[in-house]
Amino acid sequence: MPKDELQLGEFEQYVLLAVLSLKKGAYGASIRQQLHEAISRDVSLGALYATIERLEKRGLVSSNLDGATAKRGGKAKRMIEVTAIGKKALQRSRQQLTTMWGLAQLRGITYV
Amino acid sequence: MSSWLLKLCSGLLRLCLPLHVADALIGDLYEEYNTKRLDGGVNKAQMWLLSQTARSIWPFLLSTSxxxxxxxxxxxxxxxxxxxxxxxxxxxxxxxxxxxxxxxxxxxxxxxxxxxxxxxxxxxxxxxxxxxxxxxxxxxxxxxxxxxxxxxxxxxxxxxxxxxxxxxxxxxxxxxxxxxxxxxxxxxxxxxxxxxxxxxxxxxxxxxxxxxxxxxxxxxxxxxxxxxxx
Known part of the structure; x- marks a missing residue:
């Protein structure tokens, strides 16, 4: 896989991390709530699903339908899981950020 | 009223979003709407529903091929x-x-x-x-x-x-x-x-x-x- 395919945007990283933290319980509403509670990001379900679609096309997450209930108007949940490629992409993003933070600290920038 | 509003929002979403996305998203919308209705009342839940619907349509309108x-x-x-x-x-x-x-x-x-x-x-x-x-x-x-x-x-x-x-x-x-x-x-x-x-x-x-x-x-x-x- 080309290295560019592993490049993640900030919101993509948040979504992948939220999915990982929710383990087997990651679907639209739970990811949205997790992002709201953890980092106070009030995202729309549409923006979230657009990102999930993009990540799935790139092979970074996979999904399957499960758990239709009356509370959900009889609609199934789209359960999301991070794939091995998704985890690799997250690790790469973390390494890049750590490297850049390290560089900034080497230059004496400690006030951020 | 709320049932009518839910149907309207669902219809709009089904119209504007790819079907495989719309169904799961509408399910999430129902689930959160019902939770918000119990926690904060119908009016607050309806406002949330309208705002979520409006905000959910445009990312797909802008991003779909x-x-x-x-x-x-x-x-x-x-x-x-x-x-x-x-x-x-x-x-x-x-x-x-x-x-x-x-x-x-x-x-x-x-x-x-x-x-x-x-x-x-x-x-x-x-x-x-x-x-x-x-x-x-x-x-x-x-x-x-x-x-x-x-x-x-x-x-x-x-x-x-x-x-x-x-x-x-x-x-x-x-x-x-x-x-x-x-x-x-x-x-x-x-x-x-x-x-x-x-x-x-x-x-x-x-x-x-x-x-x-x-x-x-x-x-x-x-x-x-x-x-x-x-």
């Missing part, structure tokens, strides 16, 4: 229609004084596009000239040859060079603009008589007319592929 293709094709179609009507307008014009006195000096200076700023063109062209054309008028062998050559060059460029999107766009725009710039150069260098200017303008406009729709389609596909939307 279908919409992107539609916008790019509409732009191409607009250019095609305006050029075609301009050609019909000029071909059937029986009274040159219908255009403003400033227009003809501009025409002779190699700026036939000034026609698109003429009031008469926009006021009457659509209604008056639309049906007065024959098929032969639309066939210009030289422009067809150029359009075919440009199309082959673009496809070869895409295949062999695999350019970035910006370079690709510039290459396509450059090939479309080349006959136009060539025509302007002829106007400036040779200052032809007005009776000889028609064929020059034909060679400036027809390649664009032939190329704009297939290139819009090809570019729309290329852009959506590169943005990961197709």
């Amino acid at each position: 279908y919409t992107l293709r539609a916008i790019m094709m509409l732009q191409g179609l607009f250019v095609f229609m305006v050029l075609a009507i301009a050609i019909m307008y000029l071909s059937n014009m029986d009274d040159a004084s219908r255009l403003s006195v400033e227009f003809w000096p501009q025409w002779m200076a190699g700026k036939p596009h000034q026609l698109f700023l003429e009031q008469d063109f926009w006021q009457f062209a659509f209604a008056r000239e639309l049906h007065e054309s024959n098929i032969q008028m639309w066939l210009n062998p030289l422009s067809m040859a150029y359009a075919g050559l440009a199309w082959m060059l673009i496809k070869r460029f895409e295949k062999q060079i695999k350019p970035s999107l910006i370079v690709h766009l510039f290459f396509v725009a450059g090939l479309m603009a080349l006959p136009y710039l060539w025509g302007v150069l002829i106007f400036i260098l040779f200052q032809p008589e007005i009776r000889l200017t028609g064929p020059i303008v034909v060679s400036m406009w027809f390649p664009i007319l032939y190329l704009v729709l297939p290139l819009s389609w090809s570019l729309a596909n290329s852009v959506s592929y590169r943005l990961g939307l197709s």
Whole structure:
């Protein structure tokens, strides 16, 4: 896989991390709530699903339908899981950020 | 009321979103709406529902390949229609004084596009000239040859060079603009008589007319592929 395919945007990283933290319980509403509670990001379900679609096309997450209930108007949940490629992409993003933070600290920038 | 609102929001979402996304998203919307209704009351939940629906539609409208293709094709179609009507307008014009006195000096200076700023063109062209054309008028062998050559060059460029999107766009725009710039150069260098200017303008406009729709389609596909939307 080309290295560019592993490049993640900030919101993509948040979504992948939220999915990982929710383990087997990651679907639209739970990811949205997790992002709201953890980092106070009030995202729309549409923006979230657009990102999930993009990540799935790139092979970074996979999904399957499960758990239709009356509370959900009889609609199934789209359960999301991070794939091995998704985890690799997250690790790469973390390494890049750590490297850049390290560089900034080497230059004496400690006030951020 | 809330049931009616839920159905309206669901209907809107099913209309604007891909179906495989809409169903799961509507389920999430129902689930959160019901939780919010129990926690904060119906009014608050309804406001949340309306805001979520409105905010959920636009990311898909902006990001789906279908919409992107539609916008790019509409732009191409607009250019095609305006050029075609301009050609019909000029071909059937029986009274040159219908255009403003400033227009003809501009025409002779190699700026036939000034026609698109003429009031008469926009006021009457659509209604008056639309049906007065024959098929032969639309066939210009030289422009067809150029359009075919440009199309082959673009496809070869895409295949062999695999350019970035910006370079690709510039290459396509450059090939479309080349006959136009060539025509302007002829106007400036040779200052032809007005009776000889028609064929020059034909060679400036027809390649664009032939190329704009297939290139819009090809570019729309290329852009959506590169943005990961197709």
